[in-house]
Amino acid sequence: MRLGVLDVGSNTVHLLVVDAHPGARPLPAYSHKTELRLAELLEPDGRLGAPGTERLVETVAEALEIAEDKGVEDLLPFATSALRDAPNGEDVLARVRRETAVDLQVLSGAEEARLTFLAVRRWFGWSSGRLLVLDIGGGSLEVAAGIDEDPDAAVSLPLGAGRLTRTWLHGDPPDSDDVRLLRKHVRAEIARTVVDFSRLGRPDHVVATSKTFKQLARIAGAPGTSQGPYVERVLTRTALAEWLPRLAAMTTEERAALPGVSEGRASQLVAGAVVADAALDLLDLPELEICPWALREGIILRRLDWMAGHA
Secondary structure (H helix, E strand, O other), X not given: OEEEEEEEOOOOEEEEEEEOOOOOOOEEEEEEEEOOOHHHHEOOOOOEOHHHHHHHHHHHHHHHHHHHHOXXXXXXXXXXXXXXXXXXXXXXXXXXXXXXXXXXXXXXXXXXXXXXXXXXXXXXXXXXXOEEEEEEOOOOEEEEEEOOOOOOEEXXXXXXXXXXHHHHOOOOOOOHHHHHHHHHHHHHHHHOOHHHHHOOOOOOEEEEEOHXXXXXXXXXXXXXXXXXXXXXXXXXXXXXXXXXXXHHHOOHHXXXXXXXXXXXXXXXXXXXHHHHHHHHHHOOOOEEXXXXXXXXXXXXXXXXXXXXXXX
């Protein structure tokens, strides 16, 4: 059957259409992205104002029309941290539901971490042993670890690249004192969770998902997307530590000219690099591998598992 996943994230609204059935690998059929950047449309108090809400409704309506045109039988719509944390999130969701008939399901941070972990486990398989999975989104950082398909530990921290850029980094390039203060804040937040994962023992395989990690790996020398999803892409702690001060000294325009960096994400790359560097250092991880599957695939896999159990 043809499934669609509508992902309303802090940076993009992404419709992914796949052909799938229980027991088979989901095959991508179509992808449509709109860079809505909800995290940047939030008011100072975290609320999504009228202009942002209007744009969200229009974007969801457009995605629904495309899904119908592509023959989607079952649409799985969800939202993450931007709406999860907004004080008026329920009102925004109600308006989207009223005007588009799309009922966005807001995932908790722990659910995000667990579904991403499921996707990574399925991609790499049981031979990967104990997995540790990192994911930097626009609004949050998810970390999960475990030996099975459901992680033994999963946390979500308010350390998304968009959120931190909006709150901490000003100027282009950002002021060096702002970067230093951000680094201190990020490391204090991550340090509180280290014990949750160190008690599980050393991971056999460290994996990262998300656009931020993909871009950091690419500028550090990993193969580009044109070489396909099955090529190994690795980011080392050493390479990241070397690139971080260089990225912080660049303007947004200069970052956007780097290989693999999109213009829409270039402004957030310094904050993302600060989070990635802190996570690798504090969790004592010399390197990680990039996984092409992430939260959207986890949503699909969970639905396919449910279908198999109710067949």
